[in-house]
């Protein structure tokens with residue numbers, strides 16, 4: 716795979732995470748979560764999640780943003796939060812590895828399918844009190 720394919724990252728990741736917390740999610744099967752659409756509460760988007768080695772996470776979503784090479788849409792965030800909640804964990808999303816590492820928590824990397832670390836977002840996970 717050669718370079719040149721630019722992934723899109725959310726510009727206001729904290730705001731997006733706040734929005735994602737309002738979205739209802741339900742599990743469809745082991746790695747598939749249906750998340751309420753932001754624009755139409757009657758519709759939902761399907762998120763598939765795959766956990767790789769070294770804390771890497773791959774996620775796909777059926778929304779237009781994700782289809783257009785967008786990483787970390789609110790549905791993916793909601794789906795990951797949903798899965799984390801099941802394990803009594805809570806997540807935070809970060810634009811850079813540095814910010815994520817500073818939290819001194821478990822760190823995951825949500826890759827946008829690209830290889831470069833700037834093509835994804837960072838996630839920290841902590842125990843939900």
Ligand SMILES: [Zn+2]
Pocket residue numbers: 760776777778779780781788789790791
């Ligand atoms: Zn989406």
